[in-house]
Amino acid sequence: MSDALHTLTLLDVVQEHRRSYPNRTALVQEGRRYTYADLEDRVNRLANLWEGLGVGPGERVLWLGQNSLAVLEGILACASLGAMFCPLNWRQSAEEIAFVIDDLKPQVLLWHEGEIGEAVRGARELAQWKGGTWIHFDDAGPDGYEALLEGADPARKDRPIDVHAGTLIIYTAAFGGRPNGAITTQSGIMAQNVNIMLVQGLTADTIFLNSGPHFHIGTLMVTLGVFHAGGANVMIRRTEVAVIAEALHAEKCSLAFLVPKTIEELTAFNADGRYDLTHFRSAAMPSDQYSMMGYGQTEVGGLSTWAHYDRKAISIFGRSSPVAVNRIFDEDGQEVPDGEVGEIGVRGPIVGLGYWNRPELNAHRTRFGWWMTNDLGRREADGSINFVGPKVQMIKSGVENIYPAEVEGCLKSHPAVADAAVIGVPDPRWIQSVKAIVVTRPGQTVDEAELIEHCRARIASYKKPRWVVFVDALPRTPAGPIDYAALDLAHGGGGYPGGKDYKH
Amino acid sequence: MSDALHTLTLLDVVQEHRRSYPNRTALVQEGRRYTYADLEDRVNRLANLWEGLGVGPGERVLWLGQNSLAVLEGILACASLGAMFCPLNWRQSAEEIAFVIDDLKPQVLLWHEGEIGEAVRGARELAQWKGGTWIHFDDAGPDGYEALLEGADPARKDRPIDVHAGTLIIYTAAFGGRPNGAITTQSGIMAQNVNIMLVQGLTADTIFLNSGPHFHIGTLMVTLGVFHAGGANVMIRRTEVAVIAEALHAEKCSLAFLVPKTIEELTAFNADGRYDLTHFRSAAMPSDQYSMMGYGQTEVGGLSTWAHYDRKAISIFGRSSPVAVNRIFDEDGQEVPDGEVGEIGVRGPIVGLGYWNRPELNAHRTRFGWWMTNDLGRREADGSINFVGPKVQMIKSGVENIYPAEVEGCLKSHPAVADAAVIGVPDPRWIQSVKAIVVTRPGQTVDEAELIEHCRARIASYKKPRWVVFVDALPRTPAGPIDYAALDLAHGGGGYPGGKDYKH
Structure with a gap:
């Protein structure tokens, strides 16, 4: 104890x-x-x-x-x-x-x-x-x-x-x-709380509209920080713009979790100024929730670096917050030289206990005495860390992360599907939309609508493909895995959160 | 480990x-x-x-x-x-x-x-x-x-x-x-560092002039917080006003540890504006270093509460910082009702290990599972904690704490002194000055100058009495201890940091 x-x-x-x-x-x-x-x-x-x-x-x-x-x-x-x-x-x-x-x-x-x-x-x-x-x-x-x-x-x-x-x-x-x-852990939450207080300027006067989902650390880390600072948390069940406007007005909220799209909708909705939003002073969260505040992940309870705006490029980068250290490692756990891409490792009180019920994965992710994030980063000449992208292909739809393997598994559970790959296609509203590239079994047929419905019924609706393309075979790299770069090129994929210069 | x-x-x-x-x-x-x-x-x-x-x-x-x-x-x-x-x-x-x-x-x-x-x-x-x-x-x-x-x-x-x-x-x-x-402890310093970052707004851009003494936690807690934030610490050996003006100018310091008296001297010294002090943005520290920031003590590595300025009285009060909890206890370790004076107890990561080589004292001070501060406080109706004063009589001379027992012990080591008590007399410049009330041994004589010199030679110069008064006997309370309240009344004592409503 x-x-x-x-x-x-x-x-x-x-x-x-x-x-x-x-x-x-x-x-x-x-x-x-x-x-x-x-x-x-x-x-x-x-x-x-x-x-x-x-x-x-x-x-x-x-x-x-x-x-x-x-x-x-x-x-x-x-x-x-x-x-x-x-x-x-x-x-x-x-x-x-x-x-x-x-x-x-x-x-x-x-x-x-x-x-x-x-x-x-x-x-x-x-x-x-x-x-x-x-x-x-x-x-x-x-x-x-x-x-x-x-x-x-x-x-x-x-x-x-x-x-x-x-x-x-x-x-x-x-x-x-x-x-x-x-x-x-509880000690990790306590450390992350002061971290968020520092980066967001939370005080006992903060009134936070919980307008992002509680099942995402991006919102929940602020909820907990506001609680720790002695401020007020305003809960709304859904994030319709009318509900948000009403809550911002009625509770005089000073902070909210809003992506730019919602801010735009809110502005249009309140064009006649019937809601007083003057207490609301926070900036919009970009669609990728971390890029304005720094780099982080759920596994460290939120933010691990703080964004520093002393460079020209607006990107997801930063320097270690006071409650974490971040280093860039090669596959052998050696620190890579500045300017080279490697996996981001984190140490400090905010680091969690890994994943529930996954002892082998946890042993792997802590094998160097650091929490290996599965994200790629690069330390620039000015000392800041640039987030390059996930080590695996990940699709971003709004604030949601979509892991291709999950959608591919669902597609392959359809009796007519022999093989499937999923890529992200740039989307002006949602960052990316899901496109599936499918190989059917010999003698079987299935159409786009049926496969989309197959996924809609089995996985979260936002993960279902928006388009399905049928091909004879998936391109593969010489080593065997699916060649996602070739698929992106052939089928309009791109706009992944970390750009294209990461390993698949 | x-x-x-x-x-x-x-x-x-x-x-x-x-x-x-x-x-x-x-x-x-x-x-x-x-x-x-x-x-x-x-x-x-x-x-x-x-x-x-x-x-x-x-x-x-x-x-x-x-x-x-x-x-x-x-x-x-x-x-x-x-x-x-x-x-x-x-x-x-x-x-x-x-x-x-x-x-x-x-x-x-x-x-x-x-x-x-x-x-x-x-x-x-x-x-x-x-x-x-x-x-x-x-x-x-x-x-x-x-x-x-x-x-x-x-x-x-x-x-x-x-x-x-x-x-x-x-x-x-x-x-x-x-x-x-x-x-x-090291973990306590790390927790206090983020506490000071929060309350002082320290960042990697802070340039702190270490113009208070390093042997006081009031300065050193900021030194360590600035270091942790990635800022710069500017060291000066002595705190003469010319040295301070030169350092503020040359290093573009944004923060310094300066009491109001020094600020006044600095302003006078730079009347011709030859030093550029425009980067210096911090407020003066009052003579009691904590009253502007909150309550704290060396034993908890600095601040334990943060001052809240939502009440009319300017005093040493506040609410728990995010890295500590503070309660007011009676002599049996029970929390006293709001509005009543008791001893302040602290828990949290900033609490130290007590005193080096004092196991009995440490056991006493942690007897209730809290660090008992030996300071008296009162929780007001608005929830803030008001610092009432030390449990023992303590004299404040500038930023220095003078404990009467120490000066009294030195006085009593003189062969002509049978008994001695020391009080604090209000001083417009130094808050208080030391006055000694002395009983000589029968048949012995000693004068004021000799006793002052006796102390000057043995204890820090700022602790020596400024005046010595000779009496036939010291007033005592019915229970036996010296009646300091009667001495204050008779010899002009007062202006103790916590006021008069504390137990001796």
């Missing part, structure tokens, strides 16, 4: 804020306001409720819902139990959600109705894991989230916990076709 | 800055500029030199000098060895310095000539501890600091160290008559 004299926990922060800011708003959701005292009371009840349901140190709680105050209070409750909270991407298919349920084997599963209810019910059917307790957030009856919370023991219990154990799991990095749950 | 994947050291920071800021100035001293590469090279040489002199994990290096680049590079070298660096208050007497040498038993003792050489030589004579190697910083010959550094092995060695072990020792808290060495 951690040395309490020299350690702070997330529960310490909420207990301290209750004293320091007795009347401050910690959370707003659907017009309801919660002070830090309310938040601590809810967290204590949640922790006691979940403890009764078997959530102890190392156990998992899965959130199958849209943005919600339940995500922040769930993380805090898990932190106080030594357990782990996983907010899952709700845009996934029943089959994808079922995969995570079986991977994570959560003791408690919380879910939202609405757009996600059908997929959740499907996943519950499909999943082998039947051991968890399901709690319905939207149920206003005696078995719903709020009623269970109100009925739970409100006692504050100081449980001895290890702050270096996992607290947050976010699924990402589906390089091999299936996503992996990146684990962040 | 620490888990290197999840831990950063001060040496990691200097190695990272060398890469990130290849040509940036890390240090300036006497017109010589040192990049971060130079700094790392010097630190590597120092560590190798000292390791050869027996400085290993847990050993101590003592700095008996004025402000110097040797303090920063010495802390970094000790950090890389797992050893501890102690910058001692050079304004002390030979006897006081000898006490620390014997308390600390350092393996290496570094010293400055000039105003301090005589006291150092006296201390070297007086001290029982003869086990350390003395290195003369000002000696330009082959045995001097620079020559030894140049001759040392320049190899970078990665030594496994425990970041939770002590790294810095600063003597303070002479409540019992003798000072105690407060130990700060």
Whole structure:
């Protein structure tokens, strides 16, 4: 257990804020306001409720819902139990959600109705894991989230916990076709919080509109930083522009997670000025959420470098933040000379515990004593680090990462498909769109619409191909793997987040 | 040993800055500029030199000098060895310095000539501890600091160290008559660094004039924060106004440690505008160094709360910084209600290891699982913490703390003195001046001048009484201790840093 004299926990922060800011708003959701005292009371009840349901140190709680105050209070409750909270991407298919349920084997599963209810019910059917307790957030009856919370023991219990154990799991990095749950520790969250405070200028006066998805670290790292700074988090379930405008106006939000496209829509929507957006002072997040702030990834709980704007090129680069060191390594774990491309390795308190239930992958990624990010970078002559791109081909659609292997696997599960490859084609609105190049089995036929529908039914809708092209054979490099560069050239691929100068 | 994947050291920071800021100035001293590469090279040489002199994990290096680049590079070298660096208050007497040498038993003792050489030589004579190697910083010959550094092995060695072990020792808290060495850990320094970055807005562009003493945490915490942020530290040996004006001008300093008195002198000195001070943007530090930034103490490596200016009264108060929690306790370790005075307790990564070589005192101060600060505070209705004053009577002369017991002990060592008490009298320039109330032994006589000289010869000059008053007996409370409130009333005492409403 951690040395309490020299350690702070997330529960310490909420207990301290209750004293320091007795009347401050910690959370707003659907017009309801919660002070830090309310938040601590809810967290204590949640922790006691979940403890009764078997959530102890190392156990998992899965959130199958849209943005919600339940995500922040769930993380805090898990932190106080030594357990782990996983907010899952709700845009996934029943089959994808079922995969995570079986991977994570959560003791408690919380879910939202609405757009996600059908997929959740499907996943519950499909999943082998039947051991968890399901709690319905939207149920206003005696078995719903709020009623269970109100009925739970409100006692504050100081449980001895290890702050270096996992607290947050976010699924990402589906390089091999299936996503992996990146684990962040409580001590890592505390370190990342001050990092985000520094880079975003967060204070107790910050009012943050949680208008990016909670299942992405790009939003959630700010949510946690604002909490730690004593500011207010405003939760909205969906990110329609009307909801955003109303929340920015009503809550006088000073910060939000908005991509340029949404800012444009917001400006058009509010052309008549009926919403007062003058408190909103933050810049737009670019579509790639890190390029304005620095380089980072889910596996390190957010930002690892800070962007420095002292060079002409606007790119994803930066210098180590105060809570991390970053180096560029060759395949043998030797630092490469400045100007040469290598894999970015990170060390420091923000580095997580790798992926849930993936001991071999974790051993591989920490083989040099650094967390190897699977991203390529280059240190420039001025000392800054330029993010070159992922080591594997990754397609970027809006803020979503699409791993070709995942889409290719889905295509190949169709009986008429012999082989398939997926590339990203530049898209003026979404950065890239997915194009599939497919080889059919001899004697079989299938058309574009059928394959797109096949994917839509099985994986998250944003991952489905927009176009399907049929070819006789896929080009391959002399060594055997698919030659994606040749496919890009032949089929209009390009616009990958890191440019073209990375290894496939 | 620490888990290197999840831990950063001060040496990691200097190695990272060398890469990130290849040509940036890390240090300036006497017109010589040192990049971060130079700094790392010097630190590597120092560590190798000292390791050869027996400085290993847990050993101590003592700095008996004025402000110097040797303090920063010495802390970094000790950090890389797992050893501890102690910058001692050079304004002390030979006897006081000898006490620390014997308390600390350092393996290496570094010293400055000039105003301090005589006291150092006296201390070297007086001290029982003869086990350390003395290195003369000002000696330009082959045995001097620079020559030894140049001759040392320049190899970078990665030594496994425990970041939770002590790294810095600063003597303070002479409540019992003798000072105690407060130990700060490397992990505590790292946490305090981001704290200071946040509260002072430090960046890689900060150029900090080290114009407060290195033996006070108020300056040194900023020195270390600027280093961690990748900024530049400008070292001046003494704080004469001409030296300060020249350094602010020549180095375009953006930040300095200056009390209002010095700011006034600086303004007068530069009335003709011959020095360009336009880069200097920091506010004056008030005479009590914490009141503008928040509450803190040496034992927690600097700031524990941040000042919040949302109340009318300008006082020493604040709310917990992100790296600490602060509570107000009664004598049984129970939290007192808001509005009541109690002792401030602190928890968090900035909390040090207590005092060197004082196991009983440390056990007492951590008896409730919190670091009990020996300072009194009160939580106000708005949640902020107001610093009420030290639990013991403490006199404030400029930035110096004077503990009555220390001066009283010196007075009582005079053969003619039977009893003595010391109070603080308001002083328009120095906050307070020391007044002694003395009872002579029957049949003995001694005059004011002789007692002042007796103290001047034995303790730091700023601690000597300015006035001595002779009385027949000291007033005592019914319980027996000296009644300082009655003495203040009778002899004009007052203006103590925390006001009058504290327990003696």
